[in-house]
Amino acid sequence: MIRNFKRTAALAGIAALSSATLVACGDDSDSTDSTKDTAATTAADSTSSDSTDAAGAEKGDYELSGETGTLVAEGASSQQNAMEYFGAEYAAEVPGANLAYNPSGSGAGIKNFIANQATFAGSDSALKDDEAEQAKERCGGNEAWHLPMVIGPIAIAYNLDGVDEVNLSVDNLVDIFQGNITNWNDEAIAANNEGTELPDQEIRVFFRSDESGTSDNFQKFLAAASDGKWTGEGKAFPNAVGTGANGSSGVAQEVNATPGAITYVEAGFAEQKANVDFGAGPVELTAENVGTALDKMEFKTEGHNMVVDSKALFAQHEDGAYPLVMTTYEIVCSAGYDDSTANLVKDFLNIALDRQDSELEGEGFIPVSGSYLERLRDAVNAING
Structure with a gap:
């Protein structure tokens, strides 16, 4: 088991969106x-x-x-x-x-x-x-x-104007990405967000169109955390619901530009990030909460x-743990x-x-x-x- 992860500081730059691609070239023909x-x-x-x-x-x-x-x-x-x-x-x-x-x-x-x-x-x-x-x-x-x-960590990134905090359960996520929940004021989402006025707005799902380990891990998480309610698997995300975009920067850019959008993406690419209820109450994506999951x-x-062992990691529902980690x-x-x-x-x-x-x-x-x-x-x- 992994111990002693550095997890005392908050993810200060976690909301920064960077679309830069490293293509560093070098020529060693003149080296001696x-x-x-x-x-x-x-x-x-x-x-x-x-x-x-x-x-x-x-x-x-x-x-x-x-x-x-x-x-x-x-x-x-x-x-x-x-x-x-x-x-x-x-x-x-x-x-x-x-x-x-x-x-x-x-x-x-x-x-x-x-x-x-x-x-x-x-x-x-x-x-x-x-x-x-x-x-x-x-x-x-x-x-x-x-x-x-x-x-x-993988963030659940969303775009809702005027809504600074959203709590989503694992079941909410399964239903959203399966197309069973299609509006942000659905009663199943509202039940996890008492006191928050959710808009009557269509949920616009975005997913990775390219073969992606992020898609693979997110699907493994949904299956493990929902006791099998999610049945998809692999690097190719199901395309029956939502719109595909290429790469992490691609889905992040689409969500940032689309009111009502939602996606799964690495935390460093996300702006608005949902709190996720893994079974012990909503958990904010912070370094400390990720570290609690990584300790196990x-x-x-x-x-x-x-x-x-990603299945064991994703199935965690410890208090204060954010196990949606890649x-x-x-x-x-x-x-x-x-x-x-x-x-x-x-x-x-x-x-x-x-x-x-x-x-x-x-x-x-x-x-x-x-x-x-x-x-x-x-x-x-x-x-x-």
């Missing part, structure tokens, strides 16, 4: 061995075991290689803002190295990782059995590891391949990279682990720490070429 040596020395000097930077991130025991070049990755748009932050820090820490991350969605990221078109994939869902076998082949017969490095998170696997994996080859690529991957991921800090929290994510961070660090440093 002396440049690499200088970068490695500078980077190594700047990192020390068991130290802490000004923002509060825990420093790990590792040495950067200083490898230069472009690290190509693709996948979940849910971690787009985190990748932008990590990528900027990576470029600053290792001059001549860059991250090119395409937030095309978890499905596309996995496909291109398997096809050897991406060095690692970002995915909000673990590989299926057949995908794991294909990934093993892509990795030269070596296992692909799931490293859940970006953790962020468990893994299905052991060792360096870290697959989260763990985004960086899916990497445990071995099979050439030495240069392995160095790029390890440098970037180690720097990303160092940046589990207040700036990351300001983007709407939950920084990791303690034994969980140490386990991730051990896995990163165990990656072989």
Whole structure:
């Protein structure tokens, strides 16, 4: 079980909507061995075991290689803002190295990782059995590891002018996204919002039109939390109700522009966020409430391949816990990279682990720490070429 998550501060920047896409490019054709040596020395000097930077991130025991070049990755748009932050820090820490991350969605990221078109994939869902076998082949017969490095809550984002707070039960959410509740003043919603004047306004549902780990996790949550009243599953969200939009920024932009709208989206993309009643009363989306749920998170696997037991997480209904949380994996080859690529991957991921800090929290994510961070660090440093 995961312990010691940083959860004392509020998600100060959780309402910020960022549509920026990181496409950082680099050319290593002019790099020299002396440049690499200088970068490695500078980077190594700047990192020390068991130290802490000004923002509060825990420093790990590792040495950067200083490898230069472009690290190509693709996948979940849910971690787009985190990748932008990590990528900027990576470029600053290792001059001549860059991250090119395409937030095309978890499905596309996995496909291109398997096809050897991406060095690692970002995915909000673990590989299926057949995908794991294909990934093993892509990795030269070596296992692909799931490293859940970006953790962020999923918000129920809505757009109701003049209504600053809305409480929605799990049953409300199931009925809204199934099309059984179509108006904001429906008595089933009103029952959870005594004292709030809800408008006589049509509910406009938006969902992810692309294959998305966010859709997969949201459907798993609805099924687990509603005792099976929700029957959909997978990265493709049912299209019978509502309107589709591409990517996290796409659904967020549609909701912000559409009165009466509702969607599911990563917290960092949401403006108005509903309180959710998971079974013990309405819970606000805050770092502390997310942390209460994360304290009980468990893994299905052991060792360096870290697959989260999402069903157990989503079924929580503890007092003050917000368990609608998505763990985004960086899916990497445990071995099979050439030495240069392995160095790029390890440098970037180690720097990303160092940046589990207040700036990351300001983007709407939950920084990791303690034994969980140490386990991730051990896995990163165990990656072989």
